[in-house]
Amino acid sequence: MKLSSDFLKKNQHFLRSCILYEVVREEPIYYAYNNFCYAVGKDAMEYPDFEFWYYRFYQGELDLDYDRSADPEPKKLVDMPVVLMKEIVKNLDAVERTCLRSMNHAIKDVADSFDPVFEKLDVGVYDFSLTWKLNKLSFSCDKQESGGCRFYKEHSHSWISEKSEESYIQKSLEYLTPLLTMPNIKVNHFSLRLSEETIAMNFNCDDLLPVPLNAKSVFIESQTTNQVVQFLSGMRPGSLESISLKIPERENYERIFETDQFKQAKNVEFDMDMEFNMADLVHFSHLKTFKFNLIGRNTFEDVPKIRDIISTSENFESCEMIYYAFRDDFSFEKFAASLGAEIPIGPLAEGERLTFTHRYQIPESNECLEFIVKKQYHGRCLVNVFKTRIS
Structure with missing residues (x-):
C-alpha cells in the first residue's frame, strides 16, 4: 500500500515517531533533520519544532501526545537586544x-553592519561540476548522469550532500550569487579556473559576477583572451593590486593591457607558457613587479632596450623573465655580452646552472639595476632584475 505524502504530514504521531527513530539511532540532530526531510518532505515540519521533539525524546520524555500549548512561548533569536x-x-x-x-x-x-572580508575564494567551472572554496570551507555541485545535480558541502571533516533537479550551474549560483553580492564584500585573493567546455556553455562573467568584485589579488586561468578579459573586467579596478593570468592558447594579449584593471595594478604575473614580444614591454612601465616570458628577435638590440625601459620606470622594484631570441642564434654568452657583463670562469657544482650577476647604475640617480642571469634549457635564460640603492 502506497501512503500519500499528505497523510504522512498530517499524522503527527507518525512524524514524531520518525523523530524518535532518529534519536534511537543516535543520529546527530543536523543529519537527523536531513533524513527526516528526505523521508517525509521538507515542508512536513519546521526545524524549531523538529528540534523541540528531538531533544525531548533525547532526554527520555517519550510521550507522543504531549500538549505544547501550555508551555511558555519560546524565545527567538530576534528577541534578544540588538x-x-x-x-x-x-x-x-x-x-x-x-x-x-x-x-x-x-x-x-x-x-551586514560588519564588512565581510574573506581571505580567499577559489572557483572552478568545468563541464561536469562547479567547485568553490571559501577560506577553508569547500563546496561542489556535480552533474548527475540521471539528470539534475548533487550539491556537496564540507562539514566537520565530512561531507553533506543534497540532490537537486536543477542544473549544476544553476544550483551553484544559488549559493554563490548571494555571497558575491553581499554589501561591501572583500576578498584578499580570488581565483577562477575555467575549462575549455565553458566556452560552449556560454558561461560568462554576468553569471558569476553580477556586480564588480572587490578583490585585492586575482588569478584567472582560461582558454581564451576574451574570457580572461571578461572576468578580469569583473574585478573592481581601484582595489585590485595583483593580477596572475594563465592562457594556454597563444594569442594577442593587447586587450589585457587595455583594461583598467591592468593599468591600475601594481603586480602582474603571466604564466611562462604565454609569450610576449619586445613591443609589449612598454605596457609594464607602471608596475612594481612583473613576471613573464619574453621572445626577442635580436639580443644585442633587445637587452639594452629592456634595461632602458626598466631603468626609467619610476615604480619598478623587481621582475622575473624568461628571455629567448629565436631569430639570431641566441646564446647565453650573447646575452651577457649585450649587457657588458662577464661570465664567471670555473667548474660548476653538480646540478648548478651557469649564472652571472651584473649591476647597472641608472644615469643621474643613486639607484642601480642588479641583473642575475641564469642559463636555462633549450637556449633560454632566466633573468631576475632588482632595483637597489647605492650605499
Whole structure:
C-alpha cells in the first residue's frame, strides 16, 4: 500500500515517531533533520519544532501526545537586544556571518553592519561540476548522469550532500550569487579556473559576477583572451593590486593591457607558457613587479632596450623573465655580452646552472639595476632584475 505524502504530514504521531527513530539511532540532530526531510518532505515540519521533539525524546520524555500549548512561548533569536546580537556577530568570522545572515532580515541587517572580508575564494567551472572554496570551507555541485545535480558541502571533516533537479550551474549560483553580492564584500585573493567546455556553455562573467568584485589579488586561468578579459573586467579596478593570468592558447594579449584593471595594478604575473614580444614591454612601465616570458628577435638590440625601459620606470622594484631570441642564434654568452657583463670562469657544482650577476647604475640617480642571469634549457635564460640603492 502506497501512503500519500499528505497523510504522512498530517499524522503527527507518525512524524514524531520518525523523530524518535532518529534519536534511537543516535543520529546527530543536523543529519537527523536531513533524513527526516528526505523521508517525509521538507515542508512536513519546521526545524524549531523538529528540534523541540528531538531533544525531548533525547532526554527520555517519550510521550507522543504531549500538549505544547501550555508551555511558555519560546524565545527567538530576534528577541534578544540588538547590542547583544552585534556582540555575537562580532565574534564570528566572515564565513559564519554569511551563514547567519540568511536566517531572517533582522539578523541579516546586523551581519551586514560588519564588512565581510574573506581571505580567499577559489572557483572552478568545468563541464561536469562547479567547485568553490571559501577560506577553508569547500563546496561542489556535480552533474548527475540521471539528470539534475548533487550539491556537496564540507562539514566537520565530512561531507553533506543534497540532490537537486536543477542544473549544476544553476544550483551553484544559488549559493554563490548571494555571497558575491553581499554589501561591501572583500576578498584578499580570488581565483577562477575555467575549462575549455565553458566556452560552449556560454558561461560568462554576468553569471558569476553580477556586480564588480572587490578583490585585492586575482588569478584567472582560461582558454581564451576574451574570457580572461571578461572576468578580469569583473574585478573592481581601484582595489585590485595583483593580477596572475594563465592562457594556454597563444594569442594577442593587447586587450589585457587595455583594461583598467591592468593599468591600475601594481603586480602582474603571466604564466611562462604565454609569450610576449619586445613591443609589449612598454605596457609594464607602471608596475612594481612583473613576471613573464619574453621572445626577442635580436639580443644585442633587445637587452639594452629592456634595461632602458626598466631603468626609467619610476615604480619598478623587481621582475622575473624568461628571455629567448629565436631569430639570431641566441646564446647565453650573447646575452651577457649585450649587457657588458662577464661570465664567471670555473667548474660548476653538480646540478648548478651557469649564472652571472651584473649591476647597472641608472644615469643621474643613486639607484642601480642588479641583473642575475641564469642559463636555462633549450637556449633560454632566466633573468631576475632588482632595483637597489647605492650605499
